Amino acid sequence: MDQLIAELKTKIVDILNFPDVKPEDIQEDAQLVGGELGIDSIDVLEMVIMIEKDYGVAINNKELGAKVFATLRTLAAYIQEKAPELPN
Amino acid sequence: MTGAAVYIVGMGIVSSLGLGLDETTDALINARRALTTSIPFPIASPQHLPVGAVSLAEAGQSPPRTHRLARLAADQALAGCETPPDAIVLGSTTGGILTTESLFGQKIDDPRRYGMHALGSVAEDLARRSGCTGPVVTVSTACSSGAVAIKLAVEMLRCGLARCVLAGGADSLCRLTYFGFNALQLIDPDGARPLDRDRRGMSVAEGAAMLLLSLEPGDAACPQIIGAGLSCDAYHATTPHPEGAGAMAAMQAALDDAGISVSDIDYINLHGTGTIDNDMSEARAVKTLFVSGLPPASPPASSIKGATGHPLAAAGALEAVVAALSIERGFIPANVGHRTIDPALGIAPVTSPLKRPVTTVLSNSFGFGGNNASLIVSRTSRRPDTSRTASGRPGLTIVGRACLTGTGLTDETRRVFFAGYACRGLLADGTLAQGLAPRLIRRLKRLPQMALSLAVHACNGVDAERMPVMVSFGTAWGALSETHDFLERLTETGQQYPSPTDFIGSVHNAPAGQIAMLLGAKGANVTTSGGDYSFEQALLAAELLTRQTADPIFVAAADEHHPVFSPLFDASVRLATQPADGGGGLLLQRRQAKGATCIDLVHYGSGEPADGMKALIQALGGAAAMDRRFGAVMVGLPAGRRKQAQRQLNSFLELSRFQGAMIDYRRLTGEFGGASAVASVLATEMVARGGVPGPLVGGTDQPLNGKGMLVLGLGDVITAIRIFPS
Numbered sequence: 001m002d003q004l005i006a007e008l009k010t011k012i013v014d015i016l017n018f019p020d021v022k023p024e025d026i027q028e029d030a031q032l033v034g035g036e037l038g039i040d041s042i043d044v045l046e047m048v049i050m051i052e053k054d055y056g057v058a059i060n061n062k063e064l065g066a067k068v069f070a071t072l073r074t075l076a077a078y079i080q081e082k083a084p085e086l087p088n
Numbered sequence: 089m090t091g092a093a094v095y096i097v098g099m100g101i102v103s104s105l106g107l108g109l110d111e112t113t114d115a116l117i118n119a120r121r122a123l124t125t126s127i128p129f130p131i132a133s134p135q136h137l138p139v140g141a142v143s144l145a146e147a148g149q150s151p152p153r154t155h156r157l158a159r160l161a162a163d164q165a166l167a168g169c170e171t172p173p174d175a176i177v178l179g180s181t182t183g184g185i186l187t188t189e190s191l192f193g194q195k196i197d198d199p200r201r202y203g204m205h206a207l208g209s210v211a212e213d214l215a216r217r218s219g220c221t222g223p224v225v226t227v228s229t230a231c232s233s234g235a236v237a238i239k240l241a242v243e244m245l246r247c248g249l250a251r252c253v254l255a256g257g258a259d260s261l262c263r264l265t266y267f268g269f270n271a272l273q274l275i276d277p278d279g280a281r282p283l284d285r286d287r288r289g290m291s292v293a294e295g296a297a298m299l300l301l302s303l304e305p306g307d308a309a310c311p312q313i314i315g316a317g318l319s320c321d322a323y324h325a326t327t328p329h330p331e332g333a334g335a336m337a338a339m340q341a342a343l344d345d346a347g348i349s350v351s352d353i354d355y356i357n358l359h360g361t362g363t364i365d366n367d368m369s370e371a372r373a374v375k376t377l378f379v380s381g382l383p384p385a386s387p388p389a390s391s392i393k394g395a396t397g398h399p400l401a402a403a404g405a406l407e408a409v410v411a412a413l414s415i416e417r418g419f420i421p422a423n424v425g426h427r428t429i430d431p432a433l434g435i436a437p438v439t440s441p442l443k444r445p446v447t448t449v450l451s452n453s454f455g456f457g458g459n460n461a462s463l464i465v466s467r468t469s470r471r472p473d474t475s476r477t478a479s480g481r482p483g484l485t486i487v488g489r490a491c492l493t494g495t496g497l498t499d500e501t502r503r504v505f506f507a508g509y510a511c512r513g514l515l516a517d518g519t520l521a522q523g524l525a526p527r528l529i530r531r532l533k534r535l536p537q538m539a540l541s542l543a544v545h546a547c548n549g550v551d552a553e554r555m556p557v558m559v560s561f562g563t564a565w566g567a568l569s570e571t572h573d574f575l576e577r578l579t580e581t582g583q584q585y586p587s588p589t590d591f592i593g594s595v596h597n598a599p600a601g602q603i604a605m606l607l608g609a610k611g612a613n614v615t616t617s618g619g620d621y622s623f624e625q626a627l628l629a630a631e632l633l634t635r636q637t638a639d640p641i642f643v644a645a646a647d648e649h650h651p652v653f654s655p656l657f658d659a660s661v662r663l664a665t666q667p668a669d670g671g672g673g674l675l676l677q678r679r680q681a682k683g684a685t686c687i688d689l690v691h692y693g694s695g696e697p698a699d700g701m702k703a704l705i706q707a708l709g710g711a712a713a714m715d716r717r718f719g720a721v722m723v724g725l726p727a728g729r730r731k732q733a734q735r736q737l738n739s740f741l742e743l744s745r746f747q748g749a750m751i752d753y754r755r756l757t758g759e760f761g762g763a764s765a766v767a768s769v770l771a772t773e774m775v776a777r778g779g780v781p782g783p784l785v786g787g788t789d790q791p792l793n794g795k796g797m798l799v800l801g802l803g804d805v806i807t808a809i810r811i812f813p814s
Contacts, residue, residue, distance in 0.1 A: 019526040038527065041327065045272060045588035053585045061288070062273065062364065 090347035098300030100164025104140035140293025140397020152184035153260035161296035172219035174250035179233025179257035183207035228596035230455030235404025239316035243632035256298035256405035268591030280362035282391035285430035293397025297405035317341025320613035321458025332373025338460035360391020371433035394425025404453035411449035411465040457601025483686035488675035490545035491769035508783030512668035512758025533569035539599030542673035556642035558611035561600035562622030564761025568650035623765040646671025647761035659728025668758020672765030719792035729803035
């Protein structure tokens, strides 16, 4: 799980293309969307595509998305639970 | 502010409901849901999303599908018409993209096959077929394009620029919109259910609708467009304002324009796409506007997009035709697809078609970028308002200006250009982004960065009360980087992982939407696209939108060079000595101001007819006035049309007997769609300083002696912009 969280931080920073955000700036339990980092709904859509592409996990509706993208930890936990290829 | 009504003297329609007014009416009064999973291009996944598709008999790639749909609608609207329309205004977001997608997917690199890619080529095709030689304008404001096109046509008629205008919208289904909207999670897998509690999104569709508009009634019962209003949310690239502030502003502007109140409306044709956010935002706006007025209950309302799907740029025009049919034939269409009332919306749509007399309809169209338009169609006869004539209006004064070329921003471009050297090339990304916050542009590629840079620099140091309220932006090719990257990733991932960000950025009106958000410009927001004349179209739109207001407007045009797409699409780029891009922007305000520099578009017409140049010189005040009024001409001879343009130039010189300086600016700026915007900014500088620098005319500095300058556009279209001291 820690490794997955670290991996996600790098991928998210890459997607966001924020010049001033580094992977370690993302707190596992802080509000992920609409929080201090400035992650918005379009970033969420890009993350949805990345998660489906890289982990084979689909998050295809807004209600589910709101729960899964609450924090980085909830996101990692969801991927861990659903990903066909990740060791538990 | 009330404007004159215009008559709908001809109508044409094609959608998933069928072809023509009768088939459409029949489908609507039977509440037929015309969604299908049969898609007119190959889909890799076995699961097809429902769409609104038109059954087109003929197949093939030429002309592209959007052009074929537009022809079907235009032929109906013009049937029995003996003379061609004076002008055409068409809304489109797809142009020839469906054909381009297929060719690009097969790695075909023969530019001749991409000849009808441009958005503008749809309206140009209609002009050729109908013999229209006047202004042919293409509007691309996403899902409100068709309604915005009608608004501009109405203003053309009101100001006397035309007596008869063909206006509407056309879009075909294509991979870009099918996969793009799905990547945004805006598609309902069960088909659109507008206003339903369980709605999950829209169904992408295709279609075309055209209206022949005139100041003269066709017959006694002929419905009219009595009002039209535009606004911009200036809130978010794709999400509507949560309280529907922009939607409300557009509806209110349309009511004011018509000089009526909410109690006069007896049917609201909702935009009602079926997305969670649109329907919520629109419902709130309708509730606020109508419940605060009289009578207490709002009039019957429905969206037809559960029946037709959402035909994007065609939607506003299609629904204007449906509004007219509703009035002519006495019915209110049902909100097909709706099953369960959503208590959160606070409005309940009409669930079965109603037979009843209808007098006045409000029709809404809202688009990405927060581009909103509302139209009011009515059978009420109103006397044309002749109180405001063009002659009494103050001119458009230039309040701010900026340009960018391969050599840099305004100051660098001016320095190099005025020294007689080429400023063409591709500006480095870092220089382009100067003055733009890194967070602001983190998702923006080349064209929107150019647009923002122009807006920021043109408005730099401008007083708060002169900051733009409206935006009119022209682009020949739109955001090529985003379009290319979207299609490339779609192809590479076997249609599995299209980029939401690239889709959002690929729409032609994305740069103008970014400008509006940055500047908080909540008035009309229009994007035009007409090849090398896109800036002239943006200026024409600006003139029409400022007819009755002193609200400042930012008018700009820009085009980016893309290494793959630019040479495929643009003949001038193929012939250029080096790749080049850039653009220019002017902040304009209609006001009396002594000593200010003013701008107006004097002529916009086809380059084909032999008497085109005569008409231009007449519009400029005749040959006798040429040397008295103008000290120099910036002339645009696009490389791809050099021979034709040279012939036109010879004819201009012969007929006008003009003796002043001629500056062939494309040799210095390079070849790109927005080059005339750069020329206009540089001409403004020369008029403001009162002289033409010597190196540009091969001699010493030439004083303008209080005269103005002309920016002449030649080739497929002949245009003339006048820049002059007031």
